[in-house]
Amino acid sequence: MSNFASQETNPWKAQSARFELAAQKLNLDPGLWKILSLPSREITVYVPVAMDNGTIEVFTGYRIQHSVARGPGKGGIRYAPDVSIEEVRALAAWMTWKCAVVDIPFGGAKGGVICNPQQMSQGELERMTRRYTAEIIDFIGPDKDVPAPDMNTNSQTMAWIMDTYSMHMHRTVTAVVTGKPINIGGSRGRVEATGRGVWVVTDEAIKKLGMSRPDTTVIVQGFGNVGSNAAKLMHRAGYKVIGVGEIGGGVINPRGIDIEALLVYHAANKTFDGFPGGDEISTADLLTSNCDVLVPAATENVITSQNAAQIKAKILVEGANGPTTAAADDILAANKVFVIPDILANAGGVTASYFEWVQDRQGYFWKESTVNEELDHIMRSSFENVVKYAELHNVNNRIAAYMLAIDRVAYTLKQRGLYA
Ligand code: GLU
Numbered sequence: 001m002s003n004f005a006s007q008e009t010n011p012w013k014a015q016s017a018r019f020e021l022a023a024q025k026l027n028l029d030p031g032l033w034k035i036l037s038l039p040s041r042e043i044t045v046y047v048p049v050a051m052d053n054g055t056i057e058v059f060t061g062y063r064i065q066h067s068v069a070r071g072p073g074k075g076g077i078r079y080a081p082d083v084s085i086e087e088v089r090a091l092a093a094w095m096t097w098k099c100a101v102v103d104i105p106f107g108g109a110k111g112g113v114i115c116n117p118q119q120m121s122q123g124e125l126e127r128m129t130r131r132y133t134a135e136i137i138d139f140i141g142p143d144k145d146v147p148a149p150d151m152n153t154n155s156q157t158m159a160w161i162m163d164t165y166s167m168h169m170h171r172t173v174t175a176v177v178t179g180k181p182i183n184i185g186g187s188r189g190r191v192e193a194t195g196r197g198v199w200v201v202t203d204e205a206i207k208k209l210g211m212s213r214p215d216t217t218v219i220v221q222g223f224g225n226v227g228s229n230a231a232k233l234m235h236r237a238g239y240k241v242i243g244v245g246e247i248g249g250g251v252i253n254p255r256g257i258d259i260e261a262l263l264v265y266h267a268a269n270k271t272f273d274g275f276p277g278g279d280e281i282s283t284a285d286l287l288t289s290n291c292d293v294l295v296p297a298a299t300e301n302v303i304t305s306q307n308a309a310q311i312k313a314k315i316l317v318e319g320a321n322g323p324t325t326a327a328a329d330d331i332l333a334a335n336k337v338f339v340i341p342d343i344l345a346n347a348g349g350v351t352a353s354y355f356e357w358v359q360d361r362q363g364y365f366w367k368e369s370t371v372n373e374e375l376d377h378i379m380r381s382s383f384e385n386v387v388k389y390a391e392l393h394n395v396n397n398r399i400a401a402y403m404l405a406i407d408r409v410a411y412t413l414k415q416r417g418l419y420a
Contacts, residue, residue, distance in 0.1 A: 008325045009301040011090035017326035019093070022402035025395060032410045036096075039066040039089055045135035047113065049128045052121050059128055061113040063136045065145055066092035069412045072143055073109030074099055074350060076150025076179075077132075077157070079125075083112035087300070091150075094321050095350070098343040100405035102382045104354040109145045111136070117152045126160050133164040140165065142175035142361065148353050149179040151224070151299070155191070159184060175360035178353035187356035189371035190349075195229025196372065197348015198319045199237060200379040201340050202293055205315050208387065209338065211292065219243035219291040219313070221250070221283060222298030223266065226319040226346065230295055235259035239293075244272065245286040246298065252289060253278030288312065296323035297346075303328045311337060318342035333396050341398035343405065344386050351378050 007013060016037065023033050047059045062085055065073040075095035078088075088110050096108025113132055117125060139145060149158060158177045162184065165176045174185030182188060189196070206216050218239050220231045223246040235241045241259055243252040251257065251272040258277050265275050273280065287294065287302060288310040296302045297319030303311060308324075308331035316332065317340045318324065324332070324339070332339055352375055359365050390400035 008304060008327050010086060011300050011322050012086040014300075014322055014326050015090040015093045018329075018398060018402050019406070022399050022406055025393065025399065026403050026407055026410075028406065028410060029414075032413055035413060036067065036406065036409060039064050039092055040068060041065045041139070042085070042089065043136055043139055044085070045132065047128060047132045047135060049124060049131060051124055059113050059115050059132075061111065061132045061135065062088045063111040063139060063145070063147075064088050064092040064109060065139070066108040066110075067096040067409060068107035068109075068145070069409055069416065070096075070100060070107050071105035072107060072141075073145030074106035074148070074353065075108055075110040076148045077111035077113070077153050077161075078150040079113050079115050079117040079152040081114065081116045083114045088112040091321055094343055096409060097402060097405035098347045098350055100408040101343050101386065101401050102347045102351050102378050103408070104351060104378075106146070106350070106354065109147075110150070111147055112150075125157070129157055129160045130164045133161045134168070137165060137168055140176060142173065142357070146175070146353070146357060147177045148350070149225070154225075155179055155181045155186060158186075175357050178356040180356070185356070185360045187352055187359055187371055188366065188368035189375065190352045190356055191225065192229045192233065193352030193371075193375060194226045194319065194346050194349035195231075195233055196375060197351065197379045198226065198230040198295060198297070198317055198345055199233045200348070200376055201345050201383045202234065202239075202295075202315065202317050203237075204380055204383040204387075205317070205338055205340060206293075209314065213238040214240065216240060216293055217242045217254075217256075217291045218293040218295065219245075219252075219286060219289060220295045220297055220319075221245050221286055221302060222296065222320060223272075224298070226349075227295065227297035228263065228266075230297055230319055231259050232263060242291060243278075243281065243286050243289055245281065245283045246272070247283065249273070250281050250283060250286045251275050251278035252281040252286065254290075293317060295319050299323070301325055303332075305331065308332055309335070311335070314338060316340065318345045321346065329396070329398060339397050340383070341386075341401050344382055344397070344401050347382065348375055348379055351375055
């Protein structure tokens with residue numbers, strides 16, 4: 001990778017570039033600027049795990065708390081071979097801004113372990129998760145920092161973390177993590193929540209642009225929790241989902257894909273190859289295909305200076321964290337693409353996590369319809385706030401979302417004052 005490309009795709013640089021721009025526009029106090037441009041705490045742990053073949057492996061793990069000004073740290077834990085401290089640092093900062101955009105009482109944090117979960121057994125994953133939890137145990141807790149699922153982690157991972165933490169505390173502490181199975185303190189609606197949020201903000205965007213669901217074509221890149229639920233819910237709501245893809249490639253059909261059938265096919269075959277309801281397409285071609293709404297819902301850096309000019313979508317809804325590089329922002333803006341930035345578009349997940357945390361602390365569990373209604377309300381009003389802010393200050397939606405978030409965090413920091 002050339003130096004320029006690696007600079008462009010460094011997630012911490014991508015976060016910082018937007019932060020700096022928004023802070024400048026806000027005329028942010030230089031002291032608060034310094035505080036918010038760095039994380040508040042970074043923990044690195046080396047996690048020894050007994051592997052199934054009798055050897056010991058040591059995995060590197062991180063938990064980074066960017067800000068705890070507005071409440072406990074909040075954010076997922078990801079397992080992947082390419083996890084890096086700079087990536088986790090960026091994701092932690094994005095959590096701070098995300099929680100502030102939707103105005104929930106959390107700061108921002110993120111965790112990651114460098115590993116290849118596809119090549120590990122359930123037993124190895126469980127032992128790694130429990131030891132990682134034990135290594136960071138002093139720094140997490142319902143009032144300190146509350147992890148959740150992210151890439152390659154799920155409700156089972158959260159159950160192991162909750163159990164390990166509870167064993168250390170000698171009592172059951174469900175509120176230490178969110179995204180748990182429902183029978184042990186999980187929330188109804190949490191699994192679908194990120195995809196639901198993506199759908200809700202897309203609804204608001206098409207309303208604003210005078211479009212209607214049946215005439216709106218959608219392409220979803222990424223078919224994990226976020227992408228598959230977004231595609232399913234948007235299909236059910238009457239959108240015309242014409243393309244879906246993941247790392248290995250995708251499927252396209254300009255007449256619309258039967259997403260219910262695709263979900264069944266993908267669950268059985270773990271691939272889109274051979275799906276009868278559309279043609280095969282590479283991920284790169286999928287991103288630049290004709291559509292009204294493009295939802296990158298996989299990972300960072302899929303829209304860069306290399307392909308941004310070829311994006312044909314009118315609306316870009318960032319289901320993933322950091323799918324667009326800072327250099328690509330300018331190209332999209334010049335082409336008048338309506339961007340719903342990650343810290344707004346995918347905030348449905350952490351919003352439902354907030355509901356889960358509230359329910360755990362209260363010991364009273366909500367109906368799914370209550371979760372969905374509350375989520376809808378927060379996502380719609382946050383969309384409106386960001387778009388109004390953008391129009392008022394004559395900035396794009398992404399910078400508006402950052403400005404709104406930074407302003408809220410900075411205000412809290414000022415109110416609380418500096419502990420010395
Ligand atoms: N990992 C998700 C995110 O990036 C969810 C975080 C949470 O629920 O705390 O927003």
